[in-house]
Amino acid sequence: MTPFERRTRACQDRLADADADATALFPSRNLLYLSGFDEEPAERHLLLFVPREGDPVFLVPDLYETQVRAESWVADVRTWSDDDDPRDALADVVSDLDLAGGRILVDDTMWARFSQDLWAALPAADFGLASEVVAPLRARKDDAELDALRRAGATVDRAVERVRDMGADAVGMTENELAAEIERLLADEGGEGIPFGPLVGSGPNGAMPHHGHGDRVIESGDPVVLDFGTVVDHYPSDQTRTVVFAGEPPAEFAEVHGVVQAARTAAVETVEPGVAAGDVDRAAREVIEEAGYGDRFIHRTGHGVGLDVHEEPYIVAGSDRELEVGNVFSVEPGIYLPDEFGVRIEDLVVVTDDGAELLNDTDRGWRC
Structure with a gap:
């Protein structure tokens, strides 16, 4: 098991303790810490979902798929193309993870445009900050x-x-x-x-x-x-x-x-x-x-x-x-x-x- 997977499993333990259903990350130090993939924030939707149970899921633009698979331990990589509406792909991921009505901890530094798309995809969810579970691990x-x-x-x-x-x-x-x-x-x-x-x-x-x-x-x-x-x-x-x-x-x-x-x-x-x-x-x-x-x-x-x-x-x-x-x-x-x-x-x-x-x-x- 890589250090990144060990950290992710420890994060899932903390999600359970916090009664949270998932954390949603975007290009940030938190995403690097858990996945091993490093990228600067940009205008395209590139998100990592770590559910309380099961395996994490990447949602990335097509042009990142090969890079993410090469640099991260995460196996489940979903993609969308520039011809698609990324919000549709986002809705599919949160549905597959059964996050409707759950408690979602969002990356503290996530840009507002992506946070708003999460809120729109999960109107009944309760939102908090990812630092609640990730910061104690990183410390x-x-x-x-x-x-x-x-x-x-x-x-x-x-x-x-x-x-x-x-x-x-x-x-x-x-x-x-x-x-x-x-x-x-x-x-x-x-x-x-x-x-x-x-x-x-x-x-x-x-x-x-x-x-x-x-x-x-x-x-x-x-x-x-x-x-x-x-x-x-x-x-x-x-x-x-x-x-x-x-x-x-x-x-x-x-x-x-x-x-x-x-x-x-x-x-x-x-x-x-x-x-x-x-x-x-x-x-x-x-x-x-x-x-x-x-x-x-x-x-x-x-x-x-x-x-x-x-x-x-x-x-x-x-x-x-x-x-x-x-x-x-x-x-x-x-x-x-x-x-x-x-x-x-x-x-x-x-x-x-x-x-x-x-x-x-x-x-x-x-x-x-």
């Missing part, structure tokens, strides 16, 4: 997923080391130029794309947590927040380091960097099965608050990472969600001083039987 990574995440982490580690080795050569570059070089290095190290554009925040730009990159020139002594990742076999890495390429930083910087390092360490040391996600956030936040910078830590401590670079579980204040073996998430405390600089240090961790496994292993210090 606990299986061996195949962990292997990809480890390889993605190792790839970004190699690129991070090469960025640090630039040292004084990075001074005089613009943030845009350094971001382009980072993308080149990630590809050179074997990355298969990027899950988000590199964040390069130099000097005061680093005080904006989601500053992308711009035309500011990196100067000697500038703290530079570097947040980037790559993709391996559909799974991303995500790592942040705050460095000074050359020269001496502002007077307060070394202290702030040390506080963030200590907060990251405290959070990672808190991770183990059964611990609440909010407790991990609190561990990092207490270190920063005790140092007097509590009001400058302005975001959650972390987010889950999987097929999406932001997914469950979220490491946020007040969350009572208990961590489980196989959860993968970021630990990324930060301190941001407006008009001066920012510091963020981020690693990905896997929850293990007795703690946490780090997926990143590069220098966390600020000197290059």
